[in-house]
Amino acid sequence: MTVLVEANALKKTFGPITAVKGISLEVKKGEVLGFLGPNGAGKSTTMKMLSGFLEPDSGSARICGHVVQDEPKLAKASLGYLPEGAPAYGEMTPRSFLTFIGEIRGFDSDEIKRRISAASSKAGLDHVLEQRIETLSKGYKRRVGIAQAILHDPPVLILDEPTDGLDPNQKFHVRKLIADMAADKAIIISTHILEEVEAVCSRAIVIAKGEVVADGTAEDLMKRLDYHGAVVIKVANDKSEAVKAALSGLKGITKVEVLGKDNGMTRLRAMPKNGATIATDVAAALAAKSLAVDELFVERGKLDDVFRQITVAAKDSTHA
Amino acid sequence: MRDMLANAWIIAKREFAAYFATPLAAVFLTLFVALTGAMAFYIGGFFERGQAELGSFFAYHPWLYLFLVPAVAMRLWAEERKSGTIELLMTLPISPVEAVLGKFLAAWAFVGLALVLTFPIWITVNYLGDPDNGVIFTSYLGSFLMAGAFLAIGSFISALTKNQVIAFILSATVCFFFVLSGLEMVQNTMRAWMPEFVVTAIGSMSFLSHYEQITQGVVSLHSIVFFLSLITFALFANVIAIDQKKAA
Numbered sequence: 001m002t003v004l005v006e007a008n009a010l011k012k013t014f015g016p017i018t019a020v021k022g023i024s025l026e027v028k029k030g031e032v033l034g035f036l037g038p039n040g041a042g043k044s045t046t047m048k049m050l051s052g053f054l055e056p057d058s059g060s061a062r063i064c065g066h067v068v069q070d071e072p073k074l075a076k077a078s079l080g081y082l083p084e085g086a087p088a089y090g091e092m093t094p095r096s097f098l099t100f101i102g103e104i105r106g107f108d109s110d111e112i113k114r115r116i117s118a119a120s121s122k123a124g125l126d127h128v129l130e131q132r133i134e135t136l137s138k139g140y141k142r143r144v145g146i147a148q149a150i151l152h153d154p155p156v157l158i159l160d161e162p163t164d165g166l167d168p169n170q171k172f173h174v175r176k177l178i179a180d181m182a183a184d185k186a187i188i189i190s191t192h193i194l195e196e197v198e199a200v201c202s203r204a205i206v207i208a209k210g211e212v213v214a215d216g217t218a219e220d221l222m223k224r225l226d227y228h229g230a231v232v233i234k235v236a237n238d239k240s241e242a243v244k245a246a247l248s249g250l251k252g253i254t255k256v257e258v259l260g261k262d263n264g265m266t267r268l269r270a271m272p273k274n275g276a277t278i279a280t281d282v283a284a285a286l287a288a289k290s291l292a293v294d295e296l297f298v299e300r301g302k303l304d305d306v307f308r309q310i311t312v313a314a315k316d317s318t319h320a
Numbered sequence: 321m322r323d324m325l326a327n328a329w330i331i332a333k334r335e336f337a338a339y340f341a342t343p344l345a346a347v348f349l350t351l352f353v354a355l356t357g358a359m360a361f362y363i364g365g366f367f368e369r370g371q372a373e374l375g376s377f378f379a380y381h382p383w384l385y386l387f388l389v390p391a392v393a394m395r396l397w398a399e400e401r402k403s404g405t406i407e408l409l410m411t412l413p414i415s416p417v418e419a420v421l422g423k424f425l426a427a428w429a430f431v432g433l434a435l436v437l438t439f440p441i442w443i444t445v446n447y448l449g450d451p452d453n454g455v456i457f458t459s460y461l462g463s464f465l466m467a468g469a470f471l472a473i474g475s476f477i478s479a480l481t482k483n484q485v486i487a488f489i490l491s492a493t494v495c496f497f498f499v500l501s502g503l504e505m506v507q508n509t510m511r512a513w514m515p516e517f518v519v520t521a522i523g524s525m526s527f528l529s530h531y532e533q534i535t536q537g538v539v540s541l542h543s544i545v546f547f548l549s550l551i552t553f554a555l556f557a558n559v560i561a562i563d564q565k566k567a568a
Contacts, residue, residue: 051411052410053411072415073413073414073415074413076411076412077413083411084404085404087408088405088408089338089403091338091341091342092334092338092341104412104413104414
């Protein structure tokens with residue numbers, strides 16, 4: 001697969017603050033990269049450098065093979081960019097605004113009309129095309145920004161918080177739009193909504209303090225949790241000791257811990273050794289002892305926990 | 321080059337329309353026409369002079385521009401930076417030169433429109449007498465060039481701040497200095513503590529003396545070149561300011 005976006009050791013300082021300490025990444029055609037990180041981690045700064053708005057202090061960015069600093073027009077022509085907060089000219093209507101963007105992108109007036117109707121129906125803007133942008137709700141303003149970014153059907157899309165401020169239906173709609181376009185584009189979205197990563201991203205990069213601290217699929221990231229792949233079992237209180245004893249003997253299990261008790265039931269969690277797959281063994285061991293359980297499931301983990309684990313660790317290491 | 325002009329034209333069109341999206345255009349155009357007229361008649365003594373010429377009309381343009389033109393220029397970049405649209409604009413496939421040029425041309429055309437709207441006074445003077453229309457034409461040209469110089473300075477200063485009020489006050493102050501620097505009174509004050517060649521150099525930058533030359537019907541290439549090169553220089557500084565400060 002062709003690499004469409006490439007960042008090579010991007011670095012940016014603002015006065016005494018180092019916002020980005022050297023970020024490298026690659027996004028291939030067909031990939032949707034989720035860009036995660038706490039506020040102030042350098043997500044937006046990195047995206048601004050990729051889009052050519054900010055000049056990096058060192059390092060370089062390429063869009064479709066064009067070095068952004070050396071061939072800015074070619075790079076920007078292949079890029080659709082939604083800046084943070086989806087800024088747009090408030091006194092214009094979405095139609096006049098998109099017409100302006102279309103003219104800058106070099107389309108003639110028939111082509112612009114065609115593209116506006118395509119982009120506005122994709123972004124769900126049809127009903128508000130003739131209203132001044134400043135009178136639109138936050139959700140619609142965001143959609144104007146998205147329509148602007150996809151107007152020229154670019155091979156690369158960089159969207160800074162595309163679903164921020166949208167209601168759940170609108171979020172669903174935008175995610176679907178991104179997923180529909182994913183096949184023939186390279187897309188980067190920044191977000192701090194972690195469910196979004198599982199919903200639309202084929203890969204995620206977590207940055208903290210201006211550095212990449214994790215890179216992989218949502219599944220890869222969750223493997224970093226110590227309880228990833230653990231088996232949770234719910235049994236009646238009087239059987240909990242027997243279950244504990246039956247499982248403790250299994251190899252592949254480091255320990256069995258009690259998570260909690262309620263309504264006469266106990267929840268136990270068996271932790272796997274080195275990410276081993278233990279569900280089958282657990283089920284077999286319980287069946288052998290004829291121990292009936294109410295519930296048995298494998299923990300995948302929560303991305304929120306991964307996020308906290310990774311970013312807090314990064315914070316501690318820089319303070320050390 | 322064609323590409324550059326095409327992009328500057330697209331930006332200029334948008335920017336020009338933006339003036340008319342708010343009451344600013346109506347307020348500005350009305351005030352400009354009313355004030356230029358009022359000053360010519362009441363302060364300049366248009367009728368008392370008993371001469372068919374527009375000297376009393378053009379004489380007050382530099383003073384009017386002093387606060388009206390910075391009001392046109394202040395929003396050019398400060399507003400883009402404040403609202404964040406500068407990030408959108410500068411990530412479109414255009415160069416900073418095209419953006420600066422487009423915005424400047426829109427503002428210049430807007431002030432040009434205001435000048436055109438003063439045509440009733442030209443009709444009046446032609447009705448009352450037999451003025452030298454050649455001088456009137458060059459005076460309009462001189463006034464337009466001077467407005468361009470004010471605007472270019474205002475556009476540059478607007479690029480340095482997010483705050484339109486600061487942009488306005490700074491531009492008015494800088495332009496005030498450019499207007500005054502040729503006056504004998506100011507020159508004498510500077511002479512007290514500056515070497516003569518500096519005083520002469522500053523004096524030669526005076527809008528007032530270049531403008532007065534043109535409005536007296538002396539279209540010296542020197543004055544036209546002065547205004548055009550000042551515009552070029554200010555816009556060049558504007559491009560650098562955008563490049564350096566767009567994110568701050």
